[in-house]
Amino acid sequence: MKYPNHSARMVGLVVASIAIAIICVTLADSLKSITEHAETFIFNQSKKVPLVYIILPSVGITAIYFLRKYVFRGKPNKGIKEIYQCIDSRKNTLPAFKVPSHYLNGFLTVIFGGSTGIEVSTVVATAAVGTMGQRNISLVKHYKTELICAGVTAGIATIFASPIAGFFFAVEVIARKNINRTVLLSSACAALVSWASLARLNSERIVDFTVQSWNAHAIPYFIILSLASSFVAIYFTKTVIYLKKFFGNISNNFLRVNSGALLVGIAILFFPQLYGDSYHAINELLFDSHSQNLNLQLSIFLLALVFLKPLVAALTLGAGGDGGVFAPSIVAGAVLGILTAMLFNYLFDADLIILNFAIIGGVAVLSAAIDAPLTSIFLGCSIVNGGYVIFIPVAIGCFIAKYTAKYFCSYTVYSYKGK
Template sequence: MFASYKVFSLTLIKWIVLALVIGLVVGTTTSFLLTTNDFLGTKRENHSWLIYFLPIGGLLIGYLYMNYGKNDAAKGNNLIIEGVHGKKKVLKRMGPLVYIGTFITIIFGGSTGREGAAVQMGGSIAQMVNQFLKIKQMDMKIFLMCGVSAGFGAAFGTPIAGAIFGMEFVAVGKLKYEAFVACLISSFVGHYMAESIWGIKHESLIIQTIPDTTLQSFAKVIILAVLFGLVSVLYCQLRHGIQKISEKLTNKNHMIRAFTGGVIIIVLTLIIGNQEYNGRGLEMFENSFVEEVPPFAFLAKLIFTAVTLGTGFVGGEAIPLFFIGSTLGNTLSGFFDLPLSFLAGLGMIAVFCGGANTPLTAFLMSVEMFDGKGIEFFFVACLISYLFSGHHGLWPSQTLHEPKSRLFTVTDGSTIESIESSKKYK
């Protein structure tokens, strides 16, 4: 009995120390990412002519990934997922490459987010630390999840959601509880480093009014959650479809793909007549909580982001999904007679939930971001969006632990990619 407790205590201490190290390093690198992104985003907004250099930026990103990425680095978050499952080795160079690629995409006006770089840097740093510590393969999986949690918690200021995200995003329908302590510590430490040490200020999103908890309100929320889930599917399908077509037409030449994508984004920008859908779009995203925004803003952002990331540019997809969901909720508030800020928040969380296939993470994010307001509605919305998004998602490498419903005839252990490409999928 004593021997068992001794082994348990030593193992616990080991993971506390390792999680602290990962949280400190990833929290710092994520803070640098956020600060630099803000600086570059502001520069682009003040110099609108930079958008015309986006194709050149695409060439540079393509060159870096083709010559230094060993093909696998371009997989992004999918490589992290495959690393956790032991299918691939996460490359140490992934972190620097995604940092540089994200900065290039942001400064020249590609539509992207930031959590992709934070998550991939977390995985890359975990791989670097492993090189010195020689961690066992089973423990390496937990180590990678630590890096993901630290990056997510620091990027969004949501340490609890970050802890769960590292455990939840690798497999649909399963939480890897063996990583709970490590992910929780790394996420909180990463968040602390970002906010308390480096002074990072996250977006302030306030829900002004919550509807009464009536059957009518819940019925409206359920209908809206279905719509939000379907919009997340629309984005995922369009984004992956553009990637497949562009890879086929260019024979997977990353430079040509990204150059062409840059040209398309310039054309779309000229058609729109402004650059509100380039970059991260934080201004309109935040405004969607306090005032009416253009009714088709969600669709414009959806297309801009799908083209940007589908043609080989680099960055995250959470912020664009937040934008798509919040502006769609903003537009629908008048039709459903629900408070504008409430629907903006509901759409933001539900669209992200449907795309990421992480209902617990999305729900906890709503609790942390909105101080627990409307907790009942957000719980229902996350569940409904998760179910109605089906077996689609942002990351094709996500494995399916078990079907979301018995109505889906899919095999356990399949990946999102294999399910979508299967003719038997219903």
């Protein structure tokens, strides 16, 4: 049997990476679009009868339970950890059902108020597309990690309108110790496809404001925010791990699903900002911050959101919802940033730009939560217009938060192996 030479394999890898990226861009964009529209519609309709918030998460997570049991034959979803298992073992793969399973589960979780986002659902679904390509194209059978990274790059790039963030996420979080030239090549090809697609997709940024400038005198306050962000990330990590373990020990499926979902619903009733991915809350809070002065009531409200968003996200995941740490980290960190800037402006008349602190807080918590500062830096610069204006303080925040969190807690939700 004659094996293809190195040049032929490289050409095959490039072509396969481009093809997978095109599929994954389409997949991620469709999930993002239908989820945003459905989430906004249900959320706005529910405002008319707020008590509906209590039952909505139960509707979504119960639907996921029945889908998993009867359509996907009881096969569990383990999030990004199943990608690691696939990469670390030659025999392991991500079966094709992972694409519709995570697509539907992520959609149902978020539109009915489950307090996570579709990012991790997108990551696993696009990784599964990559393994399907690897299994079915003989020329690239030895490039499983590479094609997984190509799919994931395209997925994250599309969700956040940032090809470079998608590239670094694939390298930092997915490939990890398996980084080599072919992984970089496949991820770069996918990033280029994503970049070419973004003009056509016309994706909106998560934060609907524009960064104008930043001031050097704010650096000490950025550092304080970054340190605080690292502890929010640690709190989130430990809460997710504890509650997943707690709910996993509940043998009664009805009780497990509905107890967690009802707690989520009750939290949303009192804090509608927690509904779904909560990105809408960042814009609302930033808009209100221009007309509000900090007082005790507002301080308690913002602080409650900082701690409730990770908690309610962990309850969502523990009850059986699909999602991960992206949206909760960004939202909790952004609210922490808003609170920090408003507090120092009130106490010291520091003249801090609240928008800048919201962005830095959001990505600093994310950097610490997923141990990926480069991903977080470029993501932070992409989720707001003019984001690269604050590249330096964003980088400071992401690295300080990451290394501080790592000093006090050696694992993340992704790397935790259990005890």
